[in-house]
Amino acid sequence: MAKLSLMMMIALTYGLVMQSPVDGVEFVAPPEPVAQGDVTQIVIKGMTAGSKVEGSWRGEPLQFFETAQGDYGSLVGIDLRLKPGAYPLEVHVNPPADRSWTWRKNLEVVDTDYGVQRLTLPEGMVTLDAATLKRVRKEGARFSALWPKRTANRYWRGNFVRPVPGKLTTPFGLGRILNGEPRSPHSGVDMRAALGDPVRAANHGRVILVGEFYFHGKAVVIDHGWGLYTMYFHLSQVKVAERDLVGKNAIIGLAGSTGRSTAPHLHWGVRLGGARVDPLALIRATEG
Numbered sequence: 001m002a003k004l005s006l007m008m009m010i011a012l013t014y015g016l017v018m019q020s021p022v023d024g025v026e027f028v029a030p031p032e033p034v035a036q037g038d039v040t041q042i043v044i045k046g047m048t049a050g051s052k053v054e055g056s057w058r059g060e061p062l063q064f065f066e067t068a069q070g071d072y073g074s075l076v077g078i079d080l081r082l083k084p085g086a087y088p089l090e091v092h093v094n095p096p097a098d099r100s101w102t103w104r105k106n107l108e109v110v111d112t113d114y115g116v117q118r119l120t121l122p123e124g125m126v127t128l129d130a131a132t133l134k135r136v137r138k139e140g141a142r143f144s145a146l147w148p149k150r151t152a153n154r155y156w157r158g159n160f161v162r163p164v165p166g167k168l169t170t171p172f173g174l175g176r177i178l179n180g181e182p183r184s185p186h187s188g189v190d191m192r193a194a195l196g197d198p199v200r201a202a203n204h205g206r207v208i209l210v211g212e213f214y215f216h217g218k219a220v221v222i223d224h225g226w227g228l229y230t231m232y233f234h235l236s237q238v239k240v241a242e243r244d245l246v247g248k249n250a251i252i253g254l255a256g257s258t259g260r261s262t263a264p265h266l267h268w269g270v271r272l273g274g275a276r277v278d279p280l281a282l283i284r285a286t287e288g
């Protein structure tokens with residue numbers, strides 16, 4: 001009797017946590033450790049058609065899509081300033097004819113050095129007057145309010161593409177110290193673009209924000225669904241309106257130097273599940 005209850009306890013403890021995977025089903029976990037600002041993909045191979053897969057990363061829901069190879073995949077975004085450490089990744093699989101089971105793993109995130117840029121500028125360019133500060137805060141809040149929304153529709157398909165062909169001029173993640181004061185790190189990439197060059201949507205999506213902002217200038221934000229957003233800053237002209245559906249590679253605006261910018265270029269940024277991630281990592285994670 002005592003033995004049986006011990007076995008039952010083991011079954012309860014380990015049964016839920018570590019049930020064996022179904023034959024032929026294979027997890028391809030992201031290579032570790034994972035860099036801050038990275039986009040990584042979890043893949044589940046050999047799933048029976050009609051299986052339901054759900055998951056979470058740090059308690060935030062993950063959604064799964066069918067990959068080009070017919071596997072189940074999900075994108076995981078690691079915020080640029082996520083504290084290094086091990087964070088729980090959980091995948092729950094529910095095959096149509098088999099028992100459901102859960103796979104759990106800690107994903108190790110490491111401190112990633114993207115370099116630091118020290119700039120000295122005239123104080124007047126750095127210190128904002130009260131009215132400008134108020135404007136900047138209000139604009140920042142408009143952006144922040146967008147990220148928690150997870151649109152149920154997935155608009156994006158296949159790989160993400162570069163919005164302009166130009167080379168990177170300022171990399172992702174660069175820390176900035178302005179007149180000795182640490183500022184927000186560069187949470188996107190700056191790409192070379194001439195005034196008036198077409199800027200294209202990185203994937204299918206819905207335009208959810210169009211406006212002119214103090215730092216970002218003329219800007220467009222596209223919601224690709226499932227908590228994935230791309231943003232395009234410093235445009236000279238915007239060619240879309242809020243609520244427009246756009247296709248991958250559609251021209252959404254023209255490059256420029258509006259907002260706080262010294263020369264025409266495109267600042268391209270990505271948010272995934274609220275995390276500030278490297279746009280080029282999103283391209284890498286979705287190609288092939």
Ligand SMILES: [Zn+2]
Pocket residue numbers: 170186188189190266267268
């Ligand atoms: Zn930039």
